[in-house]
Amino acid sequence: MAHIPYTIFRSGTFYYNRRVPKHAVEAYGQFIRQALSQDPDEAAAYAERLSNVLEASWVNPSCVKPVDVAAVVESFKPRSVLLSEMSEEYLSLRRIDETPPRSALATFISLAGNRDVAGYTREDAKLFVCHLLKRGNKTATIRRRINSLSAILNYAYSELDIDKRNPFTRLLIQGEGEDSLKRGTFTNDQLKQGYDKALSSGSTVKLLMPLLGETGCRLAEIVGLKLEDIDLQEDLIHIRPNSARRLKTPNSTRTLPLVGYAKLAIEQVIQRSEREWLFPRYIKGGTCKATHASNALNKWLKRDFEGMTAHCLRHTMRDRLRALECPNDLIDQIGGWRTVGGVGVSYGRGYAVEQVREWLQRACL
Structure with missing residues (x-):
């Protein structure tokens, strides 16, 4: 020795x-x-x-x-910490919708047990994927669940100084992407029909349709707006992170003009809002419950518009701008999409608000 x-x-x-x-x-x-x-x-x-x-x-x-x-x-000496404990610590530090990661955790723990984070293996991860496939989950859903668990374990290994390969790293899913369906888009007639119904319905949930459809925003970006993010004098909304929700990418921070149906819808919603939030019913415990809003809105949209969802409105806006031959980098700026057109497009401050307003007015119904 x-x-x-x-x-x-x-x-x-x-x-x-x-x-x-x-x-x-x-x-x-x-x-x-x-x-x-x-x-x-x-x-x-x-x-x-x-x-x-x-x-x-x-x-x-x-x-x-x-x-x-x-x-x-x-x-x-390495600490022995249960997955459930590290998960609570991770979620308390991240301003995200907790429903998807908690769903993934509940399923994984029911299969592999609530153990020391260093004790999970590749076989545990494969068992999780196999179980979700047998339950009939879409491969895109399974990938999101894997990403949630992988992020928690990465955090745990970093905090506990554990030198170990994440068991969810580069995990393959049989037939991934083969079960995906291309999202549909709304026709102009469908949009007008839905917007008119929303404005006359008295329902704040239905008013999300024109707000999403005429801004191209993600649902959480609208549901998580503070009243101070809205400037009705200049007809603008400021999409920026706050205490209830973060944004998906750095490009997501932006200012958007309110035109047409979006302006009419937000005026109605503000009249029913209270305190600091535009949609206070979806701010619970200091967290934006965008999934709850999505479920409520999608129930109506799927029934009345042949299975369409709230995210289809975002796809539709991109198509509408593309049909007008709007520059791609301006489309990306409007939707807060990550630009992939090369390094040059990320230089400078981007398009001015009035330039954005001009294109949204052209697309306005």
Whole structure:
């Protein structure tokens, strides 16, 4: 067995064993002896790290700063933390809709158990995918669930300093993408019909249709608006992160003009709003519950518009702008899409608000 500096081996355990320099004897005593580990590699690593800490504490002969040796060694040892505990910590730090990750966690824990985060294996991850496939989940849904769990484990490994490959990394899903359906788009007649019905319905949920359809925004961007984000004098909304919801990409922060049906709809919603939020019913516990709004809106849209959803409105706006030969980078700016046209398009401040207003007015119904 190779010798490990400053250690002795007794009764199956390695101990740190070191004579203390004269100038530090008053703080530490003549010798330091502390149990390290039964594993030689682990003991060698702990001994080296403890030596560094001790030498730093007595490097100045005139000012020795003693440390709690037992506590220092204990801090070297990896913590055993349950997945549920790390998940709560992760979700408390991230301003995201908690429903998808909590759904993924509940399913995964029911299959693999609530264990130490370092104990999960590739087989656990494969079991999770197999289970979701058998339940009939779409592969896109499964991929989102994998991404949620992967993000939590990445956070745990980083915080706990665990050197381990994430079991969800590069996990393949059989037939991924083959079950996807291309999202439909609304006709102009369908949009007008829906907008008119929304404005006369008295329903704030239905008013989301013209707000989404005439701005191209993501649903959470509208549902999570604060009243201070809305400027009715200039007919503008400021899409920016806040305490209830973050934005999907850096490009998502933007200012959009309100034209046509969007302006009429937001005027109605504001009259029914209270305190600081445009849609207070979907702000619960300081978090934007966009999924709840999506479910409520989609129930109506799917019934009246041949299975269309709220996200189809976003696709429709892109098609409408494309049909007008609007520049691609301006379309990306309006929708807050990540631009893929090369480095140059990301330079500068982008298009002015009045230029954006001009194109939205051209697309206005």
